[in-house]
Amino acid sequence: MHGGPRYMNRRSFITSTGALLASRSLHALPIQKKQREAIPVGKADHSLRIEPCTLEIGPGVTIKTLAYNRQVPGPLLRLRTGVPVTIDVFNASPNADLVHWHGLAIDSLNDGAMEEGSPMIPAGSMYRYTFTPKPAGTRWYHTHASAYEDLSAGTYSGQFGFLLVEGKEQPAQYDQEINLAIHHWEPSFVPMVQMMREHSSNMPLTAGSDVGYKYATINSHMLGTGEPIRVKQGQRVLMRLLNASATENVVLALPGHSFRIIAMDGNPVPNPRPVELLSLAVAERIDAIVEMDAPGIWVLGSILEKERQMGLGIVVEYAERTGSPVWKDPPADEWDYTQFANVVEAPKPDETFVLTFRDSGPLHGSKFDTWTINNKSWPDIEPLTVQQGKRYRMVFRNGSGDQHPIHLHRHTFEVTRIGSKQMSGLMKDVINVMPLDTVEVDFVANNPGDTLLHCHQQLHMDFGFMQLIKYSG
Structure with a gap:
């Protein structure tokens, strides 16, 4: 175990808060629990099991990892937009974990991010996720657990799979x-x-x-x-x-x-x-x-x-x-993202947040860089506050030599400028911000609840590169 108080505090926060939330949930239950009255009623639409597996990825090359249902990628989940779904997740791994439904506009509790209030699933327990999937399109699911220096955990593992939300229209003709x-x-x-x-x-x-x-x-x-x-x-x-x-x-x-x-x-x-x-x-x-x-x-x-x-x-x-x-x-x-977008200017936002990303180097005796947003890092960073229905522009200023794929949970954003090029119409939930570049994205605050913004590189997210967005009122 490495690092100083910042990392210890965050790790303790994740462990204690996640376990507390999970223990309070009626759905986070030991797999062998005898109190049947607390078990979710009826069979779930889908079932995932987090468990160890061994993959032979090449001749004589085997990988031991955690995966869903002992396969990589995990089972393909085909859902229908607007049709409610239940998914049981059994945690047969040694540590608490949870599943994030990446790209879906769902509630914070079911989104699968502990920082938003989603419960951790203790080892040997089950949690039933219940939500109505939207929007249609190619989404995916993956663990949102921290890894820190454990390179067998988090997204270093095989815990990921495709989640396809089908709508009324076919995206294209294909064979x-x-x-x-x-x-x-x-x-x-x-x-x-x-x-x-x-x-x-x-x-x-x-x-x-x-x-x-x-x-x-x-x-x-x-x-x-x-x-x-x-x-x-x-x-x-x-x-x-x-x-x-x-x-x-x-x-x-x-x-x-x-x-x-x-x-x-x-x-x-x-x-x-x-x-x-x-x-x-x-x-x-x-x-x-x-x-x-x-x-x-x-x-x-x-x-x-x-x-x-x-x-x-x-x-x-x-x-x-x-x-x-x-x-x-x-x-x-x-x-060049701009080649797939419209060249006309996007609508003016109601408010703008300017967010500058930098690394502060190894702190508190750690061998890992601490990442900051406006010179502060998680968990010691104030949330951004938004009002429902308003349009917000986030200006991502990359002050580092790294690329940063920035992900916004529970919302889709419109890319409005990259460097000096203005644009509109390109809707995403991850945007890669190149070294020393500036990217602007707009989102409408149309899904109340705590919302996480972070770099999707596991090492950056683990060491400070996160911030919450909170709705006022």
Whole structure:
């Protein structure tokens, strides 16, 4: 156990508060509890079990982790927008945990974030989540537990899965749908200076530690192992891609093909268009239509050779084609959110919050950097206060050399400016803020209850990069 009072206080807060909330809930019950009168009535629509499992991600490469129902990704959950659902979560792991339903506009109690008041599920207990899913689109579910220096916990583990909320309208015409989740495995701490030098030669170097990985997978297999994606010439394939990594942003390509992006974070984009590269920050999702018009055996994978060697890729195999999978480096290009948005200016907000992100270096004897929002970090940071029905603009100023995928719980925001480019219409729940850049997003306060704002990189979130939004009245 490391660190000084700040981390001890937060860890104690998580343990004691989570256990107290769980013990007070009628739904957080020991699996073997005999008091049947407190058990939720009737069978749930879905059931998840948090438990240890062993994955063989490649020949002779096995991973021991926690997962849902002993599979990675967890079971695909298909829900209908506006139709109430119950999901029983059994915690058969050694520690208290909980599930966050990422991208849904639901109540704070069921959202699955302890900071908002969602109960932790003690080891050996069950909790029934009850909510009405909305909006429609590609969402996902994952643990929202802290990890700190335990790199087997939190989103370092295999606790993630796709959650598809189906609406009345079909997003696009397609012949086949494929869900692909990216994850990195066997993490270890490395000096922050080393990581910064590997990613950029002109960013300011910081002290402390970062996380590096040994392996990477798409779904549960490394590149070249497991079943390929099998397609036929002329097919239109809907690919749903999810970056379920704890800390790693990725850029992908499929040689000979383009991705027509139709949705981001599950929300239709105003300007669907084809691109050669897909950039996915931690927790982002992209829905893309791929026209299968280049017969062969191809590698869909990271544009970085080092990451493909770690396993970050999957083989795409056309019918009646044989041979070794082919990789070709794509043309150099820069990812630009604005190309999928409208160029007209967004409506003026009722109020603006300016939030500057920085790291304060290792504090209190810790080997990890503490992250701050306006020079304060969780839990010693005042909440933002909003009024129901008003439109708020958040100006994210990244004063650090790291990328930050910023996630807003229980709401969808509109991206209104990136750097000097104004925009509108692009609706997301995660936005990647590049080093030393500024991004502006607007949200309408239309879902009362405590709401968490945080960087989705596990290491940053664990060490201060969080803030609550509270509704007044």
